[in-house]
Amino acid sequence: MKRAFVTGGNRGIGLAIAKGLADQGHEVLIGVRDLAAGEAAAPKMGATAVELNLTDPASIARAADQLGGVDILINNAGVLGSGRLLDDPQDFADSMAVMVHGPYLLMHHLTPHMVAQGYGRVVNVSSGWGAFSDGVAGPASYGVAKAALNGLTVAAARTLPRSVKVNAMCPGWVRTRMGGMGATRSPAKGADTAIWLAMLPDTGPTGGFFRDRNPIDW
Ligand SMILES: NC(=O)c1ccc[n+]([C@@H]2O[C@H](COP(=O)([O-])OP(=O)(O)OC[C@H]3O[C@@H](n4cnc5c(N)ncnc54)[C@H](OP(=O)(O)O)[C@@H]3O)[C@@H](O)[C@H]2O)c1
Helix, strand or coil: CCEEEEECCCCHHHHHHHHHHHHCCCEEEEEECCHHHHHHHHHHHCEEEEECCCCCHHHHHHHHHHHCCCCEEEECCCCCCCCCCCCCHHHHHHHHHHHHHHHHHHHHHHHHHHHHHCCEEEEEECCHHHCHHHCCCCCCHHHHHHHHHHHHHHHHHHHCCCCEEEEEECCCCECCCCCCCCCCECHHHHHHHHHHHHCCCCCCCCCCEEECCEECCC
């Protein structure tokens, strides 16, 4: 049994990841902004709620303290803002905070334990919209933040031992509040590759970008 922390685990793809890991018998903690709502929802998926606001570094530090050691970190939380870039500095700041700086700080706080115990898995839930091979085509700041998250994935994997694996993935177009109800995939389908990366064997890859369990271009 592993101990996993999933950000944005109260709904959407994060909830499906948390549920999938809990169903496999792992101990799951979910990061939630609204602790009361999280504490009401978490037991139904076999998880425990931890208060976390990724735009607030102090909240991230408190959550890390409360968590202690985890084996698996899933940086899933995300925001899709205005879709503008140079005329919306607030959206840029929020996108970078939630999808780059927050994941960076969680890795900063949580990977030393993984290194010390010789085992860790970090999964960064990214998007094909952050791929340079696709022209960083996502809505403005969102695409830039996901491209930066991809860069963080490559660089962090390089600085960590292979026993601590850091991979990015794209869930595809998923029916969530962000993806909309017209999307083609269920949350469970969107969660599958993240769960697979969370449970990689020691021989598995690190520093990669995946969709449907297959490598994709950066
Ligand atoms: N849906 C898609 O088609 C799709 C496609 C490609 C990639 N993705 C990526 O998949 C991930 C999950 O997306 P989703 O579709 O499940 O989105 P979602 O349903 O909108 O859920 C987003 C989650 O992120 C949390 N969150 C947002 N801001 C936060 C903050 N400041 N601090 C802590 N948590 C915060 C939300 O918490 P609250 O409930 O408190 O708001 C919620 O749990 C995201 O990284 C997204 O970019 C999604």
